Amino acid sequence: MSEALSTALALLIGLDPKLVEIVLLSLRVSLSAVAIAALLGLPLGAAIGVGRFPGRQTVIVLLNAMMGLPPVVVGLLVYLLLSRAGPLGPLGILFTPSAMVIAQSILILPIIAALSRQAIEDAWREYEEQLRSLGAGRVNAALTLLWDTRFSLLTTILAGFGRAAAEVGAVMIVGGNIDGVTRVMTTTIALETSKGDLPLALGLGMILIAIVIAVNAAAYLTKELAQRRYG
Amino acid sequence: MGLIRSLLLLVVLFAALAAGAQDKFIVVASTTSTEQSGLFGYLLPIFQKKTGIQVRVVALGTGQALDLARRGDADVVFVHARSAEEKFLAEGHGVKRFPVMYNDFVLIGPKSDPAKVAGGKDTLGALRKIKAAQAPFVSRGDRSGTHIAELELWKLAGIDLAKDKGPWYRDTGQGMGPALNTAAAMNGYILADRGTWISFKNRGDLAIAVQGDKRLFNQYGVMLVNPARHPNVKKDLGQTFVDWVVSPEGQKAIAEYRIGGERLFFPNANQPGA
Amino acid sequence: MNYGSILPLRLADVSFAAGSRTIIDRVSLEIETGASTIILGANGAGKSVLMRLMHGLLSPTSGRIGWNAPERSGRPRKQAMVFQRPVMLRRSARANIAYALQIAGIPAPRRDALVHEALESVGLTHMAQRPARVLSGGEQQRLALARAWALHPEVLFLDEPTASLDPGATREIEAVIRAFDAAGTKVVMATHNLGQARRLGDEILFLNQGRLIERAPVEQFFSRPQTAEAAAFIKGEVPWA
Numbered sequence: 001m002s003e004a005l006s007t008a009l010a011l012l013i014g015l016d017p018k019l020v021e022i023v024l025l026s027l028r029v030s031l032s033a034v035a036i037a038a039l040l041g042l043p044l045g046a047a048i049g050v051g052r053f054p055g056r057q058t059v060i061v062l063l064n065a066m067m068g069l070p071p072v073v074v075g076l077l078v079y080l081l082l083s084r085a086g087p088l089g090p091l092g093i094l095f096t097p098s099a100m101v102i103a104q105s106i107l108i109l110p111i112i113a114a115l116s117r118q119a120i121e122d123a124w125r126e127y128e129e130q131l132r133s134l135g136a137g138r139v140n141a142a143l144t145l146l147w148d149t150r151f152s153l154l155t156t157i158l159a160g161f162g163r164a165a166a167e168v169g170a171v172m173i174v175g176g177n178i179d180g181v182t183r184v185m186t187t188t189i190a191l192e193t194s195k196g197d198l199p200l201a202l203g204l205g206m207i208l209i210a211i212v213i214a215v216n217a218a219a220y221l222t223k224e225l226a227q228r229r230y231g
Numbered sequence: 232m233g234l235i236r237s238l239l240l241l242v243v244l245f246a247a248l249a250a251g252a253q254d255k256f257i258v259v260a261s262t263t264s265t266e267q268s269g270l271f272g273y274l275l276p277i278f279q280k281k282t283g284i285q286v287r288v289v290a291l292g293t294g295q296a297l298d299l300a301r302r303g304d305a306d307v308v309f310v311h312a313r314s315a316e317e318k319f320l321a322e323g324h325g326v327k328r329f330p331v332m333y334n335d336f337v338l339i340g341p342k343s344d345p346a347k348v349a350g351g352k353d354t355l356g357a358l359r360k361i362k363a364a365q366a367p368f369v370s371r372g373d374r375s376g377t378h379i380a381e382l383e384l385w386k387l388a389g390i391d392l393a394k395d396k397g398p399w400y401r402d403t404g405q406g407m408g409p410a411l412n413t414a415a416a417m418n419g420y421i422l423a424d425r426g427t428w429i430s431f432k433n434r435g436d437l438a439i440a441v442q443g444d445k446r447l448f449n450q451y452g453v454m455l456v457n458p459a460r461h462p463n464v465k466k467d468l469g470q471t472f473v474d475w476v477v478s479p480e481g482q483k484a485i486a487e488y489r490i491g492g493e494r495l496f497f498p499n500a501n502q503p504g505a
Numbered sequence: 506m507n508y509g510s511i512l513p514l515r516l517a518d519v520s521f522a523a524g525s526r527t528i529i530d531r532v533s534l535e536i537e538t539g540a541s542t543i544i545l546g547a548n549g550a551g552k553s554v555l556m557r558l559m560h561g562l563l564s565p566t567s568g569r570i571g572w573n574a575p576e577r578s579g580r581p582r583k584q585a586m587v588f589q590r591p592v593m594l595r596r597s598a599r600a601n602i603a604y605a606l607q608i609a610g611i612p613a614p615r616r617d618a619l620v621h622e623a624l625e626s627v628g629l630t631h632m633a634q635r636p637a638r639v640l641s642g643g644e645q646q647r648l649a650l651a652r653a654w655a656l657h658p659e660v661l662f663l664d665e666p667t668a669s670l671d672p673g674a675t676r677e678i679e680a681v682i683r684a685f686d687a688a689g690t691k692v693v694m695a696t697h698n699l700g701q702a703r704r705l706g707d708e709i710l711f712l713n714q715g716r717l718i719e720r721a722p723v724e725q726f727f728s729r730p731q732t733a734e735a736a737a738f739i740k741g742e743v744p745w746a
Contacts, residue, residue: 036242084303084463092463094304095258095289102242130592132562133585134605134652144604148595176258176289179272194408195267196415196433230595231638 007199019203026184029097030164033104038157041109045116046142050124066110075173078103095176103170108160115156119149151226155219162215256285257468260305262376263406266290268426268495273488278475284468294374300324303461306469311451312376325454329477330505332485332496336380336447337425340440341418354444355388362390365399367419371410372402380449381422424449429490450505509574511583511659512691513537514559519568521554528554530715540707541692547738551715552695556664560586584660585653589668591645593637598629601637602652609656623655627681643674650681661685663694679705703727711735
């Protein structure tokens with residue numbers, strides 16, 4: 001075990017090209033997914049947070065529930081969509097990083113939408129009277145609140161990224177864990193461990209943990225900074 | 232509904248952009264044991280250098296690999312379970328089956344050898360002894376080529392698993408690597424392909440118990456997925472791969488692959504009945 | 506710029522109910538230009554609700570509220586409101602005022618001058634770049650006043666603006682209000698503070714349990730109250746309504 005550990009460290013320090021390729025792909029996929037999810041999820045959360053329409057409570061409950069979507073289920077659904085036998089089959093993106101980006105975007109969209117909805121609704125409670133008094137319409141108010149709650153929203157986005165980077169079920173199914181093409185940190189760890197081949201798995205595991213810690217530290221520092229500077 | 236479709240398309244385009252451009256490639260459905268033997272890592276770069284075609288291997292169990300092809304999500308299948316392959320052809324999903332190579336299985340067991348089978352060449356006899364001793368036996372249970380071969384051997388040994396299996400027979404539903412891990416952890420017997428065994432690092436107390444039995448030979452076949460049935464199959468690129476693998480050049484490359492100095496696969500495309 | 510005065514504001518038989526509770530009970534009144542109007546009453550009398558009805562944040566459940574020349578969207582707001590607790594965005598003090606101007610449609614080049622003027626009028630120029638939410642309670646309320654006044658509204662509603670402030674901050678706010686009043690803005694202020702009403706008001710509208718029961722010039726109200734409830738309130742004897 002300690003031999004595996006020292007080999008792992010050697011891979012890390014020596015920037016083993018295979019390791020680097022896997023890490024970069026993981027980051028590309030999860031960052032792209034978080035960008036898409038934020039682009040769609042933040043306005044969605046703001047619209048629900050500020051809007052009033054019939055069935056709103058049901059929408060909120062569903063959105064919150066979908067935060068717990070099992071990644072394998074998302075993987076299965078996206079696979080059915082992208083399979084050549086499925087509706088989007090002709091696009092030919094199954095077993096490519098694009099499919100992984102799509103699956104992860106779907107996975108974290110509810111997280112970003114639900115958490116931003118909560119943040120914006122809380123802010124709306126505080127600001128509603130004042131903003132309406134100043135003459136702001138609902139759309140304008142939603143945009144203003146999106147900027148005003150930016151620190152909470154950044155934490156939300158970090159949470160989404162953390163979830164995407166750590167999941168294995170969705171990317172395994174829609175990516176196929178193809179060597180050199182769709183193999184990311186999590187799927188590689190699963191594969192190498194099952195082969196009994198621990199150094200690469202350990203090395204990647206350490207990086208993944210480091211990323212998770214970094215993301216959480218960033219979220220914490222963001223909150224602190226915001227509190228101190230803006231109140 | 233039109234809005235949702237265009238939104239979906241936008242997302243897909245963005246995702247495609249984010250993930251980079253795709254050059255020409257095919258998807259080959261194969262088995263985990265084949266991939267983990269390292270053969271593809273050796274073979275495919277040679278093929279890509281010659282033809283410029285990138286081969287993307289999705290490694291699953293044989294059953295799942297064939298199912299993947301049945302959905303048209305692969306261009307070529309490369310597996311080692313002849314009966315399942317023939318069925319696949321009969322259903323109209325494949326064009327033609329070509330034998331490619333064979334490797335062999337080995338019966339692995341704990342060095343303590345509770346069933347007293349080590350060192351022999353008689354697989355069927357060994358299996359009967361294992362059942363008699365009720366020694367722990369790990370099965371892959373995942374419809375893979377290895378699993379199908381294992382079930383065949385039990386049948387040939389005259390043992391009806393449905394009736395005779397007990398808590399000593401562990402049906403795990405796992406790939407070769409995880410199943411070997413399980414066997415190592417519980418000091419059990421297991422049927423494995425030689426390739427995975429050679430690369431397997433986590434052996435614990437396990438060693439080869441039975442090998443060299445003709446019944447342990449494991450034949451590989453390659454098929455192009457039927458473009459008449461699945462119009463999205465890349466038939467030209469796929470055919471190029473099939474042709475190359477059975478060509479003298481491809482066969483030579485297969486024969487040259489070694490692990491730890493040992494040859495793993497024996498090309499036999501020139502054996503039409505294989 | 507001459508859009509016509511939005512005053513007088515007329516309330517005709519206005520009631521407001523929340524669920525089964527009647528909070529405002531058939532109030533009719535007119536708010537004219539000139540004198541600063543104090544809405545006086547105990548806690549729970551309905552002052553805040555009445556202010557919000559007049560400002561337009563609430564709609565009456567019955568009766569009619571009408572301005573003289575109704576506001577059209579896209580024009581600078583002619584009336585503004587300051588609440589008991591100032592609500593500031595997570596931006597600098599000057600950015601908060603600029604935001605109000607931006608919503609009102611003032612083009613960017615003109616905003617700077619107006620922001621500067623507004624900050625000066627409340628003595629907060631030195632705080633312009635500070636994040637608004639780290640200012641003290643009194644400073645934030647002054648900022649709220651500056652924000653409300655930046656568009657030079659005709660009518661300034663103030664809902665108990667000093668209720669959360671200490672005496673020093675209260676004095677500063679009252680000074681600003683007096684200055685706006687002197688500059689010609691119509692001040693309509695709700696308070697339960699008798700001294701403040703006397704200091705700042707020209708006329709008193711006395712609200713009791715949702716009904717407007719007395720209206721008089723300030724000195725007359727305090728020396729010769731016409732109703733028993735008003736008299737009791739002045740003497741400090743009215744329990745929470």
